[in-house]
Amino acid sequence: MQVKGEHENMGDVVGPLNALEAERYCEELRTFEFAELGGKKWLQQHEFLTKLNIQAHVNASQQRDEFVLEAFVLHEKIPLLIRELIACELWKQNALPLMRDWLNKNNSIKGYLLIYQEAVLANLLEALLFHKDGCDAAGDLVVELADYCHRKLVWLLNVTPPDRPKDKDALKKQLLKESEEDYLLAQERTVAMSCATCTLSIVRFLTDHLASLPLAVTARILDTYDILMLLGPLLELKPWQAQSADGEMRRFANGTWARVSDSEKSKTSKCEIQGWLAVYNLVCDPAVRRRYQFNSFRKNALLRLRGLLHETLVDQVPVLVELQRALDEMTLSEAPNAAEGKPAYVLEQLPELRDSLSKGISWRKVADEQLSDSLNDSEEEKRATAQMLAGVFDMDGMDELIEQVNGGGAMQEKKLTYFLEVTFLDSSGAEVAKIVAESEDDALQDQAPFIIPNEQKQTLIPMKCNEGGCVKVALNSGLGEPWTSQAELELADDKKKQWHQVGVNPDCIRVQLHFLRAPDGSGFHLIHTRVTPPPLCTLTLSFKDAKDGSEAVVRACGRGVLPQTPYKVKELDSFVRVPKLCCASAVLEVGNELDRFECSPTDLQLGGASQMQWRQVGKSHLELRVQIKLAPSAEGGYVITHLRATLPSGARGHAETSKESAKSSDVSPVVKCEAGSGSCASKGVIDTFADTPAAEAAAADAAAPDVAMEAEQAVPAPAVAPPAAARSTKVEADELFTQDNMEAAAEIYTKLINQSRENSPSLLSNRAACHLALGAFDACIADCDEALHSGAKLAPRVQIKLLLRRCEARRLSGKPGCIFQACEDLAAAKALPQNENTAAMIRTAEEKLDAGIRGEDAEPPKNPRLPPASKNLPNEDIENETNGLKQPVLHSAISNSEAGGRQLELLVELPGVTAFKELTLELSANRIELSGSGYFLNATLPITVDSEKTSARFSKKSQTLKIFAQEA
Structure with missing residues (x-):
């Protein structure tokens, strides 16, 4: 069984077999007596044939090496397939009616397999006979196959498509009636229809290679059965297609009747195309025309097809133009009289396989032997048969193959591909290795996976890069300079697999790299990577005409908040005309946070020059500034060709602080994410820190409720006195918190939040601490998010506590990307003004986060607060529950x-x-x-x-x- 690579194209299905397996399966194929049908050996051969059939069609659809055909030709097994096909037909006609009721009640699975075997054989022959080698390998039994095809086409000509009412109530009644009917009888109709449609393809392939087939085949197709006169009525009636009185069309395809959408009605079905190609082969082949007598009856029957060769059909099957020309010529020629035709005396071979198989057979005896032996299964054997049947279709790529067959799995071409360049440098700055990864999707998004080719996964990053070296990443956005980031490479030597993050600033590119240590310890291999681009920004420009007051709006998109960030005008707005005299204004919205920046209106005076001009909207560094490049339009006015935007000074993370706090803060606003083991979980909760005095004070400050959040030096929150009842209730909740009764405290905080929204940030912060202690990490993250985005002016101390609580909750959640989100919270906390306590809190949180990333978690608390559901778990399950895995x-x-x-x-x-x-x-x-x-x-x-x-x-x-x- 071939296993697909991790990042191979899912539309490129591999199939269930390789060449060696296909050859071994072909060698094992043999014939069976009627009484043996349904036995264990027959079931195994049914599984072999089903897999060979799937693989043959996969090879044909993917235009691969036809090793299934080669195996059948080499081992001369195509005649065996024809023999088994005729035997299945005989069994269904004679033995099945004698045991249908018993099978329907006692062993419907095997009954279905016995019926379905004919469809498997016909479908496999359809794939093999497409090639001339397959037709030649059929030998003399191709005459038997021609007889079989004639019988199926006659049945198809007389079958009536099932009626399917469009009314829901009527359809429900019909489905209930069908469910009460004989199950196997319904399966017989479906399988018979599938076999009949396959024979249309087989007839077309036989006519393709008619010149190389035995003369007896030509005689039976042209003279004995006159297949051409059978194909004409089939193309007129189209029994594979049904249309109800209300205009709804259904077609039989892939073993089922399916509704045809309005857009698909004009498309010709595969069955019809095969029929037309067979007619083309028989009418336009010079050798056939010399032998076939086009008398007046046959001529009139064929000329009826001329009206069906409309322009839509010819556009889909261009080769039918020659058939149109041949029929037009036929209208001008005189057809010979039937009595004048000279019979062709040919010594031909007659089919005898069907007669020899049924000669001397007592079908009552065959049915009794099957019911007492091969079909009399125990409940365990029935389950094994069902598992075998499910296992045949439970293979790699089967879902994608079925979707493609049903028209839903077609791969679309990517509109755009992004490439990530990862460069490794040693301690001297020399380049050691470079790896290029390609985006999996055509749109950038958070945590977007990038595909590393298998050959580049073998690239060794030597150990010297881990000794003072660094890694650089660059991603070209297509708008200007690439987004870049750089970080020191510090990987743990004792970890087999580990993640390393490059960049933690949420306004810049962040890349997560997954490394695999080489078996000999000589270095590492980069095996996976995920990219989070800078936030998506939307720029809206408004131009108000100075003459008539009309307004033109242009929207553009870009990523990142760096100065002079390029923007691309949206396609619908690329033809908007900017007036020569207008007043321009701009609004920039950053990411999902909806940070909004504006600039004051700016008057623009664009002269009558015929060359491009640069203009700037927004003058002060304290407001948004946009540089616009305009080109004159032949229709008047100007069109925008380039845009660059610069945010106001101090925006996006540059907090305004006093000189004293700025001097006392020696913490870098960017935190480095150390490489870890890839595990996003760790033991303990945020209120357990290292055993240092400062850390102990920080732990108490981080875990305690925010009683006096307004008492802080920077950006004080508005002092709003809560009602006396609320104050007393909050005191009760705080007391419960100190008593370690987190559930009761959280319940009171919830009531207070619902009663008064003015103090909700403080109360949300307190409830988040309760949720964190209880292990309800998602609820903690939600409370922190709501408090941070409430719009209230929070003191830096409170913001830091909220960020650190969310950081710890994300770290302990164990979800994909949790470590990197926790690093973002830690970086945001470090960018805020700090005092002695908050600085200690940040240092301790950073130590715990680094330990969690490396898989070297700090010692767990003596009495960890676990969720109530974890108390009765075994020790190993408690650890997994705590880790979130x-x-x-x-x-x-x-x-x-x-x-x-x-x-x-x-x-x-x-x-x-x-x-x-x-x-x-x-x-x-x-x-x-x-x-x-x-x-x-x-x-x-x-x-x-x-x-x-x-x-x-x-x-x-x-x-x-x-x-x-x-x-x-």
């Missing part, structure tokens, strides 16, 4: 492999996981380690395995991971 369910089984020896099969249940790329899997000789999407598994294997002979398969439907490993 879940341990998946692991099943194991040991069996004897086909190659000899034993094989270990592991099944990991991963609810919520949708793709294998979300996981990190390591399998050694004795252990399995799996992490990602909130899961962590570290278990000992029951046997020692060969880690080089392993394979993995992830099922999107069942959300399970199957791992196969050979015993060492």
